[in-house]
Every structure is written in structure tokens, then in C-alpha cells.
Amino acid sequence: MAQRLTVLHVEDDPDIREIALIALETVGGLTVIQCASGPEAIARVAEVKPDLFLLDLMMPGMSGEETLKGLRAVAGFAGTPTIFMTAKAHSADIQRLIDLGAAAVITKPFDPMTLAQSIVETWTRL
Numbered sequence: 001m002a003q004r005l006t007v008l009h010v011e012d013d014p015d016i017r018e019i020a021l022i023a024l025e026t027v028g029g030l031t032v033i034q035c036a037s038g039p040e041a042i043a044r045v046a047e048v049k050p051d052l053f054l055l056d057l058m059m060p061g062m063s064g065e066e067t068l069k070g071l072r073a074v075a076g077f078a079g080t081p082t083i084f085m086t087a088k089a090h091s092a093d094i095q096r097l098i099d100l101g102a103a104a105v106i107t108k109p110f111d112p113m114t115l116a117q118s119i120v121e122t123w124t125r126l
Contacts, residue, residue, distance in 0.1 A: 005123055006031040008050035010041045010067055012059040019112055028116020038067030045074050052123060057086035065100060081126050083119060
């Protein structure tokens with residue numbers, strides 16, 4: 001990949017944020033900007049200019065779906081590819097997220113050694 005992929009990762013759990021950061025930056029060589037909430041991500045998205053959104057589905061206050069709606073409302077980000085991470089791995093839940101426009105859904109717990117690879121594979125097939 002010629003350019004380094006920049007991922008905006010939104011996750012309320014600090015332990016998961018830390019594991020994902022190591023998995024994506026150290027193992028995967030991606031650029032990662034992390035936010036602890038949907039409102040924080042919406043406030044920072046224009047400054048960050050990510051190539052891809054990686055969103056936790058279940059967060060207090062503003063869900064991943066609501067966060068995606070808010071991010072897409074910011075000028076220039078309506079078509080930004082999105083991957084959801086969720087522990088709700090039922091096929092109906094996954095299909096609902098795909099129907100919302102998600103490029104992929106990664107189930108938790110995820111494998112830190114293959115997380116970046118999964119994201120890059122999704123990115124390259126878009």
C-alpha cells in the first residue's frame with residue numbers, strides 16, 4: 001500500500017482501545033486516531049481526515065450507529081468506509097449493519113495479530 005491508511009477508531013472501553021492501538025499501529029503499520037465517544041469523534045473528524053471509520057457498536061450515550069450518522073453528516077465524510085466492531089455477532093445484527101452501509105463487521109473478541117490485516121483487506125476490496 002503506497003499510502004498509510006488512517007483509521008478513526010471510536011471505542012469507549014480503554015482496554016480495548018489500547019489493544020486495538022497496538023494491533024493496528026505496531027502490528028499493522030496503520031495510522032490510528034482514537035476517540036472514546038461518538039461526540040468526540042464527530043468533533044475531531046474534520047481535523048483527522050480519516051480514510052476509514054472503525055466503530056464500536058455499543059457505547060453509552062451515543063451508539064456506533066448514531067455515531068456513524070453524525071460522522072456522515074460532516075461535510076466530506078458521507079462516503080467514508082466504515083467497519084463496525086461488536087460482540088453482537090448474530091447474523092441479523094451483522095446484516096443490519098451491512099444494510100446501514102458498513103463495509104465489514106468484526107466480532108469481539110478480535111485477534112490482535114490479524115485485526116489490521118482484516119481492515120486492510122476490507123479497504124483494498126472497496
